[in-house]
Amino acid sequence: MGYSEIYCHLCGVSFNIARRRKLGEPDFAQWDYTGDQSNLGVDEVDLEECAQKGCAMAVMYSGSTENIYKDNAVNDPDYIADHANDSHNGYEYDSDYESTDAMSRSDSGDNADDEDCEMQWYHDWLSTTVDLGSQRGEPIRALGNLTSKQMAELSFPVTSNGIPDGYTDEQLEHIGGPECTEHNAYSGYAISLEEMRGCRTAQFLVHRNQSRGNWRPDGLCEDWELSQPWFLSGLTDGVASRDMGPDEVFPTRGGVSHPWADNINFDPKHMQGDEFAIPFHPWCFDIFCRQSQAKFNRINVAGLIKWRDSEFSYDDFHNFPRCAEVFSAQEQFWSHVPGSEYLAASPLHVPNLPPILQAAVGDANFNTSAGVFDLSLHMSHGTSVHDPLATLPLEIRHLILGFLGSRDIANLRLASRAFQQLPNGLWYRLVREEMPWLWEAWPETECAHTPSPWTEMTANETKTFHQYRETYKSRLTSEGQFSTDAVSDLLPWPRTPQIRLPRNATNWYQLYTDVRHSWGQLKGLQNRKRIWEDVEEIIARIRRYSGDDNLST
Numbered sequence: 416m417g418y419s420e421i422y423c424h425l426c427g428v429s430f431n432i433a434r435r436r437k438l439g440e441p442d443f444a445q446w447d448y449t450g451d452q453s454n455l456g457v458d459e460v461d462l463e464e465c466a467q468k469g470c471a472m473a474v475m476y477s478g479s480t481e482n483i484y485k486d487n488a489v490n491d492p493d494y495i496a497d498h499a500n501d502s503h504n505g506y507e508y509d510s511d512y513e514s515t516d517a518m519s520r521s522d523s524g525d526n527a528d529d530e531d532c533e534m535q536w537y538h539d540w541l542s543t544t545v546d547l548g549s550q551r552g553e554p555i556r557a558l559g560n561l562t563s564k565q566m567a568e569l570s571f572p573v574t575s576n577g578i579p580d581g582y583t584d585e586q587l588e589h590i591g592g593p594e595c596t597e598h599n600a601y602s603g604y605a606i607s608l609e610e611m612r613g614c615r616t617a618q619f620l621v622h623r624n625q626s627r628g629n630w631r632p633d634g635l636c637e638d639w640e641l642s643q644p645w646f647l648s649g650l651t652d653g654v655a656s657r658d659m660g661p662d663e664v665f666p667t668r669g670g671v672s673h674p675w676a677d678n679i680n681f682d683p684k685h686m687q688g689d690e691f692a693i694p695f696h697p698w699c700f701d702i703f704c705r706q707s708q709a710k711f712n713r714i715n716v717a718g719l720i721k722w723r724d725s726e727f728s729y730d731d732f733h734n735f736p737r738c739a740e741v742f743s744a745q746e747q748f749w750s751h752v753p754g755s756e757y758l759a760a761s762p763l764h765v766p767n768l769p770p771i772l773q774a775a776v777g778d779a780n781f782n783t784s785a786g787v788f789d790l791s792l793h794m795s796h797g798t799s800v801h802d803p804l805a806t807l808p809l810e811i812r813h814l815i816l817g818f819l820g821s822r823d824i825a826n827l828r829l830a831s832r833a834f835q836q837l838p839n840g841l842w843y844r845l846v847r848e849e850m851p852w853l854w855e856a857w858p859e860t861e862c863a864h865t866p867s868p869w870t871e872m873t874a875n876e877t878k879t880f881h882q883y884r885e886t887y888k889s890r891l892t893s894e895g896q897f898s899t900d901a902v903s904d905l906l907p908w909p910r911t912p913q914i915r916l917p918r919n920a921t922n923w924y925q926l927y928t929d930v931r932h933s934w935g936q937l938k939g940l941q942n943r944k945r946i947w948e949d950v951e952e953i954i955a956r957i958r959r960y961s962g963d964d965n966l967s968t
C-alpha cells in the first residue's frame with residue numbers, strides 16, 4: 416500500500432494540510448503536507464506558467480530553520496514578547512496565556528525585584544533544559560506574531576526571461592502567486608495563518624482496551640470520560656499515511672502514546688471496532704458535543720460509536736454525504752484547490768467574527784423594542800398608493816412575518832409600506848433558524864457548553880506547553896514545593912472567554928446582515944456551517960441506529 420490518507424471521521428477533511436507563504440511572511444508560515452518547512456527553488460517550477468500567475472522569486476534566507484526559533488523565551492532569555500500593539504478586550508482571543516508571558520509576569524506586584532530574579536533564574540534554567548528542536552507542522556502561537564517578524568525580503572516578479580542577473584537558481588525561492596498551483600498547498604494570499612490555526616491538529620477517541628488497564632483520570636478529563644469506555648487521546652500535528660503506522664500523540668493519556676485509528680475497517684472478520692480509535696479535529700468533536708448536548712442532553716459517545724461501527728466500510732465512509740469541495744479534494748494527496756481554503760479554517764476561533772458580534776451589542780441607545788429600521792429618510796415620499804396590507808392589525812402582520820423566511824420578508828418590505836418597519840425579534844428568529852451554527856446567539860439556558868481544553872491549542876503548542884509544565888514540575892519538585900495546583904497557577908491551561916449575545920440587548924438585524932455581508936471574510940464560519948451540517952447528519956444517523964427516530968428534541 417502506498418500513501419493513503421486518514422481523514423477527520425466527522426468532517427472528511429485531511430489533517431495533512433499544506434500552506435505556502437505569501438511575500439512578506441516568514442518561512443515558518445509555509446509547510447508541505449508532511450509539515451516540513453520546505454521551500455521550492457525557482458529551478459523546480461515552470462517559470463513560463465508562473466510568470467502568468469503573478470508569482471515571485473525571493474532570495475532565500477540563510478540558515479532558515481534557525482530563524483524560526485530565534486525569537487522565543489526558551490532559546491533567547493532576552494526575548495520580550497511583543498504585545499505593545501495588542502488591544503485587549505473581552506471579545507478578542509486572549510493571547511495572554513502564551514508561555515512567553517508566564518516568563519514575564521514579574522512586571523507587576525510588590526516583590527518585583529525578587530520575582531525578576533527568580534524569573535531570570537527560570538529563564539536561564541529553561542533555556543538549558545527545554546529543547547523545542549525543529550518542530551514540524553504548524554508554528555507555535557508564541558512565534559506566530561507575523562507583523563513583528565516581517566522582514567525586508569528581497570524579491571523579484573517571475574518573468575519568462577529567467578532569473579535576475581547576479582543570482583543563481585539555488586539562491587532563489589519560488590513564492591507562488593494567488594493562482595499558482597506549483598505547490599499543492601493553500602495560498603497565504605487566500606487564507607491567513609491565524610485563520611488556519613489548528614488545521615493539522617488531530618485527536619483520537621480511544622477505547623480503554625487500547626490502554627491495557629492504564630487509563631486513569633488525569634486532571635484533563637471531561638466528565639463523560641469518567642463513565643464511558645472511550646477517552647480522548649493527546650494531540651498530533653498531521654496524520655501519517657496508513658502504511659506508516661500510528662502517530663505519536665502528546666500528551667500520552669491512558670498509557671496510549673500511539674493510538675491505532677482509521678476511517679475504515681479493512682478486515683472486519685478479524686478486527687473489532689473497539690480496536691480502532693476515531694480520528695477527528697478537536698474542533699469537529701466540539702461541534703459534535705454542542706449538537707449532542709442540544710439534542711440528547713448529553714455527550715452521546717455511545718451513539719457516536721454505534722454510528723461509526725455500523726458504517727465502517729470503505730463504501731460507507733466514502734458515501735457519507737459531504738460538500739462537493741471535500742469530495743474533490745480527497746485525492747491520494749489532499750488536493751488544495753484554490754477557492755476551498757475555508758475547509759482548513761478554524762470554526763471556533765474566527766478572527767473576523769468578534770468585531771461583528773461586538774458591533775451588534777455596541778449601541779447603548781439601541782431600543783430593542785422599537786423597529787430596527789430608521790424610516791425617517793423614507794417617510795417623505797408619497798403615500799398615495801393603496802396598500803391593502805396596511806389595514807391589517809399589527810398582530811396579524813407579525814403573525815404573517817412568523818411564517819416567512821428572509822428572502823420573502825425582503826420582498827414583502829419592498830411591496831408594502833405596512834412591512835417597512837420590522838421588529839428586532841423577527842431578526843432573532845431568522846438568525847436562529849438560518850444560522851443554527853451561530854452558537855454565540857444561543858441563550859445559556861438552551862445549551863451550556865464549555866469547549867474542551869483540546870480546542871485551545873494546536874498539537875505543537877500543546878507539546879510545548881507540556882514541556883514547560885514538566886520543567887516547572889521538576890523545578891518545584893527539586894525545591895520540595897511541587898503540587899499540581901502550584902504548576903497550574905504558574906502555567907494555567909488557556910481558556911478563551913465564550914461570547915454570548917444577550918437576547919434583549921443585541922441588534923439582531925445588524926448581526927444578521929453583517930454576517931451575510933462579510934461571509935467571504937468569515938472562512939471559519941463557512942467551515943463551521945459545513946461541519947455543523949455533517950454533524951447534523953451524524954446525529955440523525957445515531958438516532959436511527961438507536962431506534963429513536965421519533966425523539967423530538
Ligand SMILES: [Zn+2]
Binds near residue numbers: 423426427695696699
Ligand atoms: Zn474535522
Ligand SMILES: [Zn+2]
Binds near residue numbers: 590
Ligand atoms: Zn508559481
